Amino acid sequence: MDKTLCHYHPAHPATWHCVPCQRHFGDCCIPLNADAPDETPTCPLCRSKLSFLGAANSAQPFWERIPRFFAYGLQAGPLAFSAVLALASLFMPRSILLWFVLFSIATKYFYSVIEANSEAQKQAPSLLSAFVGEGFGLFFKQLVVFFLSFATLWLAADFDSEALYWAVNIGLLLVLPASIIRLALDKTLSAALSPDEVGQVIKAMGWRYLILCAFLFILWQSPSWVTYMLSHGLPRVVLVPVAAFLFGYFGVVMCAIMGYAVFQYQGALGYAIAEEDSQTGFPAAEYLRRRALAEAEIRLKEGQSGQALETLTAALARDPDDLKLNERFHQLLYGLNARERCLRHLAHYLPLATRMNPAQAATALLNARQFKADFMPEDALVCERLAGALLDRHKTREGLSLLRNLHQRFPEYPHIPRAYLLAARGFAEGLGQVESAQKLLVFVRTRYPQSPLLAEVAALEATVARLAANT
Ligand SMILES: [Zn+2]
Ligand SMILES: [Zn+2]
Incomplete structure (x- = not known):
């Protein structure tokens, strides 16, 4: 007998079946609710009760x-x-x-x-x-x-x-x-x-x-x-x-x-039995979150992007600061070319991702720039952290653009010396623009004489000077 697999994840064995939709689902698509263990899960597409396939497809030979x-x-x-x-x-x-x-x-x-x-x-x-x-x-x-x-x-x-x-x-x-x-x-x-x-x-x-x-x-x-x-x-x-x-x-x-x-x-x-310990449910909040993520993915693969957006919007209303939900929502909006909605969502998503996963936030920023070439985050710290993540990815120009005139855009920001030190490194190491790096370092030294970073500024100036002598 051939094994039946999840319709959406061919690496996962099927454990549930929706008769009306003629779709097989694996555990990947059907998370269980630990708070209602006897509840039969419903089909993510049509909401009718699923029939359980037991371990028919997942049992080890x-x-x-x-x-x-x-x-x-x-x-x-x-x-x-x-x-x-x-x-x-x-x-x-x-x-x-x-x-x-x-x-x-x-x-x-x-x-x-x-x-x-x-x-x-x-x-x-x-x-x-x-x-x-x-x-x-x-x-x-x-x-x-x-x-x-x-x-x-x-x-x-x-x-x-x-x-x-x-x-x-x-x-x-x-x-x-x-x-x-x-x-x-x-x-x-x-x-x-x-x-x-x-x-x-x-x-x-x-x-x-x-x-x-x-x-x-x-x-x-x-x-x-x-x-x-x-x-x-x-x-x-x-x-x-x-x-x-x-x-x-x-x-x-x-x-x-x-x-x-x-x-x-x-x-x-003709039996349907699950293996002991194989069916563990999630606490209610985590269950809802996983169900929303799975459903959005299924809807998208079925070509129902509108419903996928609805599912994620509802989940985000419950759980606005969940990184994964936000990431999916962003990717979906970006993929659908929904310019305005995507940019609006970035105002919330970008600071969140910058805090929790700067590399992911850097990707979001590059996406945003596709929609709006001069897109700028509205927070100085977000700019600085994103610039760091972009420089790490050798997206030097994009990174430096976030730091340009930071002291004018955010005069109250207390970490200008730190941000400009980063920018000077970007200019010197990423672009080889020694003069720009030197200008920035001089600016920091004269404008912020009390900064505790002056030792680092001096060290970088020495390095830059050596670089300049070699070219
Ligand atoms: Zn699946
Ligand atoms: Zn169904």
Whole structure:
């Protein structure tokens, strides 16, 4: 089955679907509200309720998680379960009835592992859960499945054809995991024996079902191999409980893989389950902010720039000083060539961005100059900081233009010496205009004799003088 991706972000798996719009959305586009966790999110385009796809597209493939299944079997529940099997193999009296009871408890536990993994629960079922509740009959249902399999094999053996016998044998082995999965999920014998229901599991996984079978086959053999390797020299009284313990452990690992395969292919199997911890909501304010950003992006990609502007305007009314919202709003206005509105917004955006992210503010200023060649911020500090950011980006002329006649434009500004020192550096280092730099430095020295920056002025003058001598 191919994975469905977010319509707007092809790197993100789809987790939501809008039926009317025929659009898939990833978590990237649909933030969740932590204050209303049970609320079904709505479509950013049409506002109808979205349908949840669970982890159908985002689940990690089971063959990439094999170590996790082995670790899963090492939790308290599975280890206690395996220990009980080991103890029973040593001390339980030879009574068929008791063995039936033990096997039905074991089967119930194995199947609860499949079920828990089909929902991607990280914690394994406790040992206690094997002794209480429903499901003791599963063992007998499974017994019927095994019995019918053997009967089929026995019939096949009657035909006197080696090829037929092996075909039936391998066929049964291949179908068995799917049947076990069906029994674990539906708990009915009819489902475990129904070619339709069992076939659905195989069809959902496609050829990867064979990978599952291969893993299960290896795991199924593992306890016998380990026991065989230990069998030299160890007395039977040690070997039997070890074998029973390994049977329990590897059984849990196998069931965890089978269960997780169901989780992974939930979409094709008609389930929608999220992975634990995967759905974290945001506090109300952050949720609204993220939703507005996502919606504006979606609207824009759908060519609905008017609605994108509306969305951002509403979000900015709630949160006027959010940098990201302002940046998006600015980019949108600039992209739409909305000259007047963009320049009006800059009066608010530019000081904000200058304070929080000067490099971003420098970009905004260059945009503004596209609309209005002599655009000037209305604040001296903004001019100075922006000039610094522009000089850093080697936009020397643009940077210097912001500092031109600063002392006349803003006579009250207390940081003229600092700003002109910056300008002198720009002239000398950026443009190689040594004379202009020298003029500025002289101006600072004579006009602001009390400035604490005079030492720096002197140092720069020396550097500039060296530059002048070299040219
Ligand atoms: Zn997306
Ligand atoms: Zn929709």
